[in-house]
Amino acid sequence: MTWTDRLGEFGIWRRSTEIDETLAVEIERLGYGTIWLGGSPAADLLEAERLLDTTESIVLATGIVNIWMSDATELAESYHRIVARHPGRLLLGIGSGHRERQHERARPLEAMSSYLDLLDAEGVPREDRLLSALGPRMLELARTRSAGTHPYLTLPAQTAEARETLGDGVLVAPEQTVVLDTDPVSARKAARAFLTPYLGLNNYTNTMKRGGFSDDDVQGSGSDDLVDRIVVHGDAATLLDGLRAHLDAGADHVCVQGVPSDSALEVYRAVAPNRGAVTRS
Numbered sequence: 001m002t003w004t005d006r007l008g009e010f011g012i013w014r015r016s017t018e019i020d021e022t023l024a025v026e027i028e029r030l031g032y033g034t035i036w037l038g039g040s041p042a043a044d045l046l047e048a049e050r051l052l053d054t055t056e057s058i059v060l061a062t063g064i065v066n067i068w069m070s071d072a073t074e075l076a077e078s079y080h081r082i083v084a085r086h087p088g089r090l091l092l093g094i095g096s097g098h099r100e101r102q103h104e105r106a107r108p109l110e111a112m113s114s115y116l117d118l119l120d121a122e123g124v125p126r127e128d129r130l131l132s133a134l135g136p137r138m139l140e141l142a143r144t145r146s147a148g149t150h151p152y153l154t155l156p157a158q159t160a161e162a163r164e165t166l167g168d169g170v171l172v173a174p175e176q177t178v179v180l181d182t183d184p185v186s187a188r189k190a191a192r193a194f195l196t197p198y199l200g201l202n203n204y205t206n207t208m209k210r211g212g213f214s215d216d217d218v219q220g221s222g223s224d225d226l227v228d229r230i231v232v233h234g235d236a237a238t239l240l241d242g243l244r245a246h247l248d249a250g251a252d253h254v255c256v257q258g259v260p261s262d263s264a265l266e267v268y269r270a271v272a273p274n275r276g277a278v279t280r281s
Contacts, residue, residue: 003171004252006059008033013175013255015039016047021054028058031273036063036255043070045078052086064095064132067115076122093150095132109137116145134207139165147171155211156245163250174246175255179233180267191231194259196221236270
């Protein structure tokens with residue numbers, strides 16, 4: 001079975017500090033194929049292991065392990081420990097984080113290549129890892145040295161570009177942030193509150209500009225056009241259309257991030273593969 005089959009069309013992206021066993025079980029019951037643990041999970045992967053122990057078949061993916069913060073040897077040891085007990089259920093999403101938080105002399109592409117060398121030496125299979133690749137050179141590294149890419153805060157048009165660059169048979173699993181709110185004023189307020197911190201990080205604003213946004217669009221808290229296109233908002237049908245736009249553009253799988261976080265379960269239920277599921281008492 002390939003990762004495309006295991007992941008399913010939709011998964012849930014949520015910070016590892018904001019998900020517990022009860023929520024993981026509910027996400028699995030709703031029919032999602034994957035839980036993506038965001039917020040730079042630690043190399044010990046204890047959070048992933050805990051959720052795998054609690055659930056039955058859902059995949060746990062990291063979105064992403066930060067190479068500047070997580071030792072590659074420890075990550076490899078954690079990988080082997082977990083897959084021995086849960087084969088086929090752990091996918092390592094790996095990324096180089098934000099330039100603003102790195103050593104001035106660090107080169108993300110070289111650092112990532114060296115990190116992958118260490119994972120190779122520790123026996124972590126190429127097909128069980130993927131890269132958070134936003135730029136063309138990192139995408140090429142994702143194609144040659146991993147199962148694919150997990151882009152964050154990108155448009156369906158950029159999903160199409162990634163598919164064209166990577167070709168068939170390489171995993172493309174973008175994240176899509178959504179707000180379940182039909183009032184454009186309040187929905188945009190929630191979307192902007194989520195998005196604004198990212199507009200201070202060059203890797204994201206550069207990616208947005210490659211997607212066609214202007215310097216003015218990414219200034220401050222972002223233009224209305226940027227907020228509306230990066231964060232899909234509206235009713236359940238509108239959110240589903242936004243998620244499926246990535247699939248139509250060539251994605252194998254889409255990671256759903258609901259905001260605000262404290263009301264995200266409503267989103268998960270609204271767009272779930274098993275939308276008729278009844279909440280357990």
